[in-house]
Amino acid sequence: MRQVIPLGTVTMTYPGPVREQPLAIELHNTLYAADGEPLDGLADERGLRAWLGAVRGRLPAQARGADPRRLADVRRLRDAVREVLHAATEQRPPRPSAVRAVNDASRRCPSSPQLGAARGGGMRAAIDHHGADATDIALGAFAVDAIDLVTGARRGALGRCGAPGCVLMFLRDHPRRAWCSPACGNRARQARHYRRTHP
Template sequence: MDTSAPLLGEPLPIELMNTLWGDRGGVHDALDGSAGAEAWLRAVLPRIEPMTASDLDALPKEDLDHLARRLLGLRDALRRLAAEATGDLRPAAAAPIRELEAAVAVVNEAARAVPRWSALTWTPGEAAGRLTHADGRAADATVSAIAEEAIDLFCGDDRLRLRACPAPGCVLYFRKDHPRREWCSAACGNRARAARHYRRHRHPVS
């Protein structure tokens, strides 16, 4: 099962924010249920430490349900923080978490849920490497890793590059990684240009 969420190559916390997405049919939630959460995790698994495909395969249903709830809560908190950082006023994009302090508390709770640490690996004749280890359940470690990356995002220069896509009907966020980038994707850019063209050329109704 593939995730329905658009994957735009953004930092992982932004990819998580964008599991809430919109099209002409309205706003959709790619984390709607455990199956949706699992599909999204499998799509981004190469970017998540310390969870592996074997860890995900071995999760009992109870843990997968727990992970889905944790991801959903973190997603909603991150969208509230993104709205604060970007001045986002799009009604359809609004997170169910209204208070900034509540969103911060969710991210901090997720980040501290599981201790994680790095271990150096070095085989003679090869480059040094890093392995990430974590205590506790793999599900909690996964959410903790995304929350840590989110804290880096909001505390670093990327916060100043975070944008809410202004295309009609879009509820996604993106990192402005080029001075001329205005939308989350080429499709949104085309939609926005088409809408502008229509507004300029439509005839008033008599």
């Protein structure tokens, strides 16, 4: 799905998939394929800026000013997150360098829960990120989400798309779900039908 993201006076289009998945999966999915060709949604600062705009509503408020010039840091973390998520779905230990990279990103973003008043007289909890810049807060959010995905209750719901040529991951909302999107499911069924009818 193409997303047009207004950022100030400039409108940017992120061409890659954004599927309302957890942040770590969205980061993983910035490497994707279209028409069988591998593509990188974070190939340059412009791509990172557009992608950050596409996931902006799910980032901590303090991370919304993340600096696209830190592209190399984001790409390094993406590689580590991909390794950790793949290891979880393959039920193998991740490479130690990937674990270190995820932990380092998480550690650079200290946070603490804060109690506050909610509208209507109730109480609310919020996370205060302190001692870090906006980019470190964004990196920390991706890292913490990856840690939660591979160690928490959602670990068993991690899935890799089974459609031919698709490299995306997703969080299963149904135990039998095998594709990242209905379009990939249709492609897989068409490929299976073609193989059956054209031996």
